[in-house]
Amino acid sequence: MIRCLVVDDEQHAIDIMKHYIGQTNFLELVSSTTNPVEALQTVITENIDLVFLDIQMPELSGIDFIKAINGKAKVILTTAYSEFAIEGFELEVVDYLLKPVRFPRFLTAVQKAVKLINDKPAVAEPDTSNEADYIFVKTESKGKLLKINLADIEYIEGMKNYVAIFIGGKKTLVYTNLKDLINHLPAKQFIRVHKSFIIPISRITGIEGNMILLKSVTAEILIGENYKADLMEIIKHKMIS
Known part of the structure; x- marks a missing residue:
């Protein structure tokens, strides 16, 4: 199965692509979104093979999106404007679909993608044994994206309405919430320990009562009762009794 993502700022355009994907038995729709920033995180965390991507979107254009994913997935562009075709093909997109997209033309593009994905040399396959090592986040500055190394x-x-990501003692404000953010972080590397805190597991240096001690962190990180069991489940495998 080819794992697909649909990204478009118009919901009706998404619905058409979802319908076409549903009619194609070798395609699997993993997710669809009108938010290109969210889509970037999905490509990173969900092992996407093929992205159906609009070009003209707020905050992040399709061209910038292609550059940001850096070859992690094949891309079929979908747009009402033909003038972007040359730039798209310079970035090695699979195909360029002009809206309104017809099903026969959709199938032609998909067949090209299948061949490229299946014929990809083994040396070019991404290493999926390790978790993603970075995320892109939308900061408090309008239209600004920031790459964060995990x-x-x-x-x-x-x-x-924000979360603060602390790096080197300094914080970056990100327009999201902890519930959404933890879903885009590798579960083997990060854990939510309180309604207000997510921590990297590798930085834990100790536990004192209801507080967690972290390497290079002086802030008080509390353990919430609702999260304590998950934390202890991780720790007990390393505990010598």
């Missing part, structure tokens, strides 16, 4: 994160704290 290994640099000291801890993450919820702050009303």
Whole structure:
């Protein structure tokens, strides 16, 4: 099965692609979204093979999106504007579908993608044995995206409509919430320990009462009762009694 993602700022365009994918037995729709920033995180965390991508979107254009994913998935562009075709093919997209997209033309593009995905040399396959090592986040500055290396994160704290990601003692405000963010972080590397805190497991240096001690962190990180069992489940496998 070819794992697919649909990205378009118009819901009706998404619905058409979803219908076509549903009619094609070798395609699997993993997700669809009108938010290109969210889509970037999905490509990173969900092992996507093929992206159906609009070009003209707010905050992040399709061309910028292709550059950001850096070959992690094949891309079929979908747009009402033909003038972007040359730039798209320079970025090695599979095909370029002009809206309104017809099903026979959709199938032609998909067949090209299948051949490219299945014929990909083994040396070019991405290493899926390791978790993703970075995420893209939407900061408090309008239209600004920031790449965050997961290994640099000291801890993450919820702050009303934002979360603060602490790196090197400094915080970056990100327009999201802890519930959504934890879903885009590798479960083997990060754990939510409180309604207000997510921490990297590798930085835990100790536990004192209801507080967690983290490497290079002086802030008080509390353990919430609702999260304690999950934390202890991880720790007990390393505990010598």
